[in-house]
Amino acid sequence: MIELISIVKKFGNKTVLKNIGFKVNAGEIMVLLGGSGGGKTTLLNIIAGLIKQDAGDVIIKNKLVNDVPPEKRNVGFVFQDYALFPHKNVFDNIAFGLRLKNLKRDLINRKVNKIMEMLNITELARKYIDELSGGQKQRVALARSIVIEPDILLLDEPLSALDPLLREKLRIEIKRIIKNTGVTAVYVTHNLTEAMTVGDKIAIFDKGEIMQLGTVDDVLYYPKNEFVANFVGANNIIKGKVVEFSEKEAVVEVISALKPVKVFVPKYPILEKKREMYFCIHPENILLGLKEHKNVLFGAVENIIPVLQGLRVVVNAYGIKLCVSVTKNSFNYKIGDKVWLSFDKNSIHPLCGKRSRLEGKKFPLMCIKKDAV
Amino acid sequence: MSAFANNRTAVLNVIMIFGFCVFALLIICPLIALILNVLQDIASFKVLFSYHVTKPLVLSIFTALASTAISTIAGISLAYLMEYKKIFFRETFDTLINLPFVLPPSVAGYLLLITFGKYGLVGYPLSFLGIELMFSTVAIVIAQTFVALPFIVKSTRTAMSAIPSNLINAAKTMGASELLIFKQIILPLSKKGILAGIVMAYARAIGEFGATMMVCGLLTTLPIAIYTSALSGEREVANILSLVLISISFLILAVFKKVMKND
Numbered sequence: 331m332i333e334l335i336s337i338v339k340k341f342g343n344k345t346v347l348k349n350i351g352f353k354v355n356a357g358e359i360m361v362l363l364g365g366s367g368g369g370k371t372t373l374l375n376i377i378a379g380l381i382k383q384d385a386g387d388v389i390i391k392n393k394l395v396n397d398v399p400p401e402k403r404n405v406g407f408v409f410q411d412y413a414l415f416p417h418k419n420v421f422d423n424i425a426f427g428l429r430l431k432n433l434k435r436d437l438i439n440r441k442v443n444k445i446m447e448m449l450n451i452t453e454l455a456r457k458y459i460d461e462l463s464g465g466q467k468q469r470v471a472l473a474r475s476i477v478i479e480p481d482i483l484l485l486d487e488p489l490s491a492l493d494p495l496l497r498e499k500l501r502i503e504i505k506r507i508i509k510n511t512g513v514t515a516v517y518v519t520h521n522l523t524e525a526m527t528v529g530d531k532i533a534i535f536d537k538g539e540i541m542q543l544g545t546v547d548d549v550l551y552y553p554k555n556e557f558v559a560n561f562v563g564a565n566n567i568i569k570g571k572v573v574e575f576s577e578k579e580a581v582v583e584v585i586s587a588l589k590p591v592k593v594f595v596p597k598y599p600i601l602e603k604k605r606e607m608y609f610c611i612h613p614e615n616i617l618l619g620l621k622e623h624k625n626v627l628f629g630a631v632e633n634i635i636p637v638l639q640g641l642r643v644v645v646n647a648y649g650i651k652l653c654v655s656v657t658k659n660s661f662n663y664k665i666g667d668k669v670w671l672s673f674d675k676n677s678i679h680p681l682c683g684k685r686s687r688l689e690g691k692k693f694p695l696m697c698i699k700k701d702a703v
Numbered sequence: 704m705s706a707f708a709n710n711r712t713a714v715l716n717v718i719m720i721f722g723f724c725v726f727a728l729l730i731i732c733p734l735i736a737l738i739l740n741v742l743q744d745i746a747s748f749k750v751l752f753s754y755h756v757t758k759p760l761v762l763s764i765f766t767a768l769a770s771t772a773i774s775t776i777a778g779i780s781l782a783y784l785m786e787y788k789k790i791f792f793r794e795t796f797d798t799l800i801n802l803p804f805v806l807p808p809s810v811a812g813y814l815l816l817i818t819f820g821k822y823g824l825v826g827y828p829l830s831f832l833g834i835e836l837m838f839s840t841v842a843i844v845i846a847q848t849f850v851a852l853p854f855i856v857k858s859t860r861t862a863m864s865a866i867p868s869n870l871i872n873a874a875k876t877m878g879a880s881e882l883l884i885f886k887q888i889i890l891p892l893s894k895k896g897i898l899a900g901i902v903m904a905y906a907r908a909i910g911e912f913g914a915t916m917m918v919c920g921l922l923t924t925l926p927i928a929i930y931t932s933a934l935s936g937e938r939e940v941a942n943i944l945s946l947v948l949i950s951i952s953f954l955i956l957a958v959f960k961k962v963m964k965n966d
Contacts, residue, residue: 378872379875379876380876401875401876401878401880402878404878406876409873411869413867413870415873415874417892426877426879426887427877474873475876475877478878
């Protein structure tokens with residue numbers, strides 16, 4: 331278990347961490363997600379004790395560790411550049427931490443062999459670091475940091491130096507390994523897919539602040555603000571005014587539209603208090619060319635952008651620009667074509683980070699995001 | 704265009720020929736001169752085993768070993784201090800450590816005299832304890848250490864600064880103490896730089912002349928013996944001593960090259 335309370339860190343005049351606080355329960359993986367320069371790595375260094383915070387507390391396993399030096403914190407750290415010792419072979423790299431604990435040689439050998447087996451690197455034992463591939467180095471770094479049975483495992487962009495295919499394979503494996511060992515982990519990445527695959531909880535970082543913290547589902551489907559919405563790919567953001575409020579739903583008038591456009595939104599508690607706010611819709615949740623859902627708009631295709639999963643189509647409907655995700659085969663329009671758009675009321679959310687009262691209804695399958703580009 | 708390019712090539716060629724002439728004149732010619740001098744009187748080789756040669760040779764080899772050993776320990780610790788500890792006036796400190804690189808040897812010798820001499824800053828209190836440092840073997844070691852130390856500090860520091868800080872951080876998180884990190888990470892990874900520093904320091908120490916001359920009293924090291932024998936007309940001794948010193952220098956250069964090549 332780890333708890334951070336109001337961590338503040340400044341480098342010179344620049345505040346890199348502003349009042350950061352969160353708790354990771356035992357065995358959970360917390361992912362810190364955000365662009366570079368957001369303060370994520372600094373936070374890991376503070377947890378490990380390599381950098382001292384200017385204010386706030388770090389609590390590991392219910393013990394305040396503010397003044398405990400890094401060598402006594404029992405924290406495993408997987409560095410972005412792996413930080414493997416080039417003058418030692420793989421076995422000695424992994425055994426390094428165990429030898430410091432004055433364990434018997436037999437026990438050390440057994441532990442190192444076991445972890446090497448677990449990570450499929452047994453045959454690399456006698457190799458030196460510069461003889462290894464990126465993926466192998468990554469496994470050795472992971473083995474070295476978990477063999478000491480740390481209370482907390484910190485991982486700083488562990489897959490960022492690998493090629494995309496290997497990264498995809500390893501992110502699933504890394505999660506399995508962390509879960510097998512049962513260690514509490516804090517995992518830093520800038521990759522949304524990686525965060526979704528690995529994390530139990532995600533904290534979205536921007537400029538030293540946590541923009542939103544929650545489960546994968548929370549941040550993905552209930553973004554709290556524009557930054558998070560854009561970050562998770564829910565980049566259709568519209569400003570609206572609540573004009574009607576009934577038992578089951580609210581009616582919102584889109585402010586930026588050229589003519590009055592009304593959309594139906596689930597009944598969120600916040601809409602009772604706040605009349606004007608931003609809403610987001612995932613591009614995957616908008617149907618193109620069909621009027622199947624309650625919310626229907628009419629517009630013109632403005633742009634067609636090829637992406638990994640198919641096409642991203644920008645449609646202008648009465649001045650509202652909406653991105654729609656479609657597969658290449660299902661799309662037979664060209665730029666300038668008029669087209670119908672429709673979306674379910676459950677797929678539009680006010681940017682407040684909360685769920686609606688009538689929650690419980692599952693999303694249609696199509697809105698489970700595979701990746702955000 | 705091509706005429707212009709040809710002109711430039713011609714200028715470059717002239718400069719290269721000039722460089723080679725300087726090299727031939729200043730390095731090749733003196734070596735040939737020495738070999739010719741030695742060959743003129745083959746019988747003079749017996750001087751090699753005479754008192755005139757062996758005494759300064761032994762003195763030089765051992766004082767240089769002692770000063771290199773002191774410089775190694777002091778140099779590594781100073782490099783560590785400057786690289787890994789928070790110290791005030793780091794830049795000033797760095798300049799002071801490198802001072803012997805640029806200080807004229809006679810100034811160095813004079814400074815040592817007014818520091819360790821009988822009435823010097825350190826020498827005076829020591830004289831009360833009956834300790835006299837100047838004009839002894841110790842004085843030679845002090846003078847050699849003075850000039851050799853910066854070689855080791857500089858070379859070790861360069862090697863230490865190349866060690867990625869995350870290696871040290873990784874060792875820390877695995878529970879390593881400062882001493883252990885020094886022994887197991889920093890020292891092995893800066894080994895090459897340290898060895899190179901040691902080789903250069905030994906070369907500098909064994910060849911030290913100016914400062915040693917001022918503090919050695921009646922003792923003669925190899926370079927001083929060459930100076931005195933050349934001045935007093937004992938050419939055969941000067942020839943052989945020079946040959947010995949040049950051989951040592953070549954040997955040191957060979958070791959240095961090997962150290963730098965081995966990874």
